[in-house]
Amino acid sequence: MSNRSITVTHLLGWLGRFHILVVHLPIALLVAAAIAETWAAWRGTRSPSPVVRFCVLLGAVSAGAAAILGWFHADFGGYGADMPHELDLHRWLGTATGLWAVGTVLLYEWDARRHRGSRLSRIAVVAGAILVSAAGHFGGMLVHGEGFFDW
Numbered sequence: 192m193s194n195r196s197i198t199v200t201h202l203l204g205w206l207g208r209f210h211i212l213v214v215h216l217p218i219a220l221l222v223a224a225a226i227a228e229t230w231a232a233w234r235g236t237r238s239p240s241p242v243v244r245f246c247v248l249l250g251a252v253s254a255g256a257a258a259i260l261g262w263f264h265a266d267f268g269g270y271g272a273d274m275p276h277e278l279d280l281h282r283w284l285g286t287a288t289g290l291w292a293v294g295t296v297l298l299y300e301w302d303a304r305r306h307r308g309s310r311l312s313r314i315a316v317v318a319g320a321i322l323v324s325a326a327g328h329f330g331g332m333l334v335h336g337e338g339f340f341d342w
Contacts, residue, residue, distance in 0.1 A: 217253040244300070277329050
């Protein structure tokens with residue numbers, strides 16, 4: 192292995208450590224967006240919320256960054272190798288969350304530009320919160336063990 196490939200591998204492993212820092216932002220933002228959107232639906236508000244729009248946009252950007260950094264963390268940092276099943280679930284749910292969040296941003300932006308919310312965008316926002324929560328759960332299992340959420 193050349194010095195250059197060792198340096199790139201080391202750099203990607205180091206960047207992967209930032210997954211731990213970045214990952215909390217999309218969790219908070221996508222869940223907050225779902226809470227705000229559910230509140231708006233309960234109140235009968237049909238127009239897209241600027242708060243949800245902001246949370247979904249920043250949540251999607253940070254979810255994409257978290258997904259990429261997570262792959263680096265596992266592939267170049269070796270993290271999660273002792274729990275391969277949980278790692279696979281975590282990484283694919285995280286990747287799906289990032290992609291879902293981007294689709295949700297596009298859908299919510301379309302609604303915002305029409306000044307009319309849709310049921311589909313509300314469902315997408317809530318589904319994003321469910322996906323990020325599931326990905327976070329398996330991430331918690333990787334860090335704290337299988338019984339971390341036991342009663």
